[in-house]
Amino acid sequence: MLYRSLQRQSQLAFTRPWVQLIRSQSTTIKVTTINPIPASQSPVLPEAQDNGNKDGNEKKKKEQFPNLPLYLSAFILGAGLAQLFPLNELAKFWISERLPAANSPHAESFRNNVETQLQKLPLYQKLYNDPDYKSVRAWNYVDSSTIDDVITTGVLAVPGGIAIKPVLFYNSRTKESVNIVHVGQRLCGYPFLIHGGILATLLDEIMKRGASFKFGIDPISDYKWDHIKTDTIELQYKFPTFANQFLVVRTKINENGDVEGRVETVNGRLLVNGLGKYSEPKFSVLPVIVGGGRSSSASASQSTGKSRFWPF
Structure with a gap:
């Protein structure tokens, strides 16, 4: 009995350190319970996801362009209407309906209004009060044939054309000129834009x-359109010229004797640039040929006491 007790104590003394060592190095395993995924959060297959994206994009496009069919x-x-009725024809028709007739009381009121605007321009007031400049009002810029070639509405001095006489300021000391002219919507080639041919004719004239300064001709008292002829002229259109505004045309003679011209707005924006060479036309008297009892047409004109001159 004593022997068994001693044997048991020796076994416990031998196994106890190993049990303690195993307990100190053991790990605890924690088990986590996974809850089931709700049906609303179930995973979406790639094909179904692509279809959903396409539907969403189409819906967004419809929301962004709801009136696209109407616009198209x-x-x-x-x-289709532009092919049947050109825009410039519609604009001319609309403009013609709004402007007063040439000889109506409303036309006179229209001219008075434009004249008042002219006299209120700071540039006009400055040059009018400058003793170095002399002024004149003249029509001899664009003849009716030029207008008729460009517009379908007729003559020059009408509301919507050049309703009032242009004003010309000349400085004999510097040989410069400043001209102010009002251009209306009847002078348009394209809607609301002055025809390039009108601008070219204005600038050339x-x-x-x-250029009369160059030939000793007074541009105010002695100038006539057939005293000077245009040899060459170069124009550069810098900016579109809108209708219903005053244009300022400046000219001067450069060192080479050529005439430089500029078409500007009243605010100084350059519209057209020009350079021209001008000369005095040569005149010759057609000879009078008398023979065989016949006379030429030139001799017939001589019989009236007047000579016929022809510019070359």
Whole structure:
């Protein structure tokens, strides 16, 4: 009995350190319970996800362009009407309806209004009060044939054309000129834009008159359109010229004897630049040929006491 007790104590003494060592190095395993995924949060397959994205994009496009069919229909309708009725013809018709007739009381009121605007321009007031400048009002810029070639509405001095006489300021000391002219919507080639031919004619005629200083001709009292001819003229269109405004045309004679011209707005924006060469036309008297009892047409004109001159 004593032997068994001693044997048991020796076994416990031997196994106890190993049990303690195993307990100190053991790990605890924690088990986590996974809850089931709700049906609303179930995973989406790639194909289903792509279809969902496409539907969403189409919906967004419809929300961004709700009136796209209407816009396309309006564009097609407008393109069809433009083929039948050009825009410039519609604009001319609309403009003609709004402007007063040439000889009506409303036309006189229209001219008075434009004249008042002219006299209120700071540039006009400055040059009018400057003793170095002399002024004149003249029509001899654009003849009716030029207007008729460009516009379908007729003559020059009408509301919407050049309703009032242009004013010309000349400085004999510097041989410069400043001209102010009002251009209306009847002078348009394209809607609301002054025709380039009108601008070219204006600039050429004003530069031609400005060239009279070169030949000792007074541009105010002695100038006539057939005293000077245009040899060459170069024009550069810098900016579109809108209708219903005053244009300022400046000219001067440079060192080479050529005439430089500029078409500007009243605020100084350059619209057209020009350079021209001008000369005095040569005149010759057609000879009078008498023989065989016949006379030429030139001799017939001589019988009236007047000589016929022809510029070359």
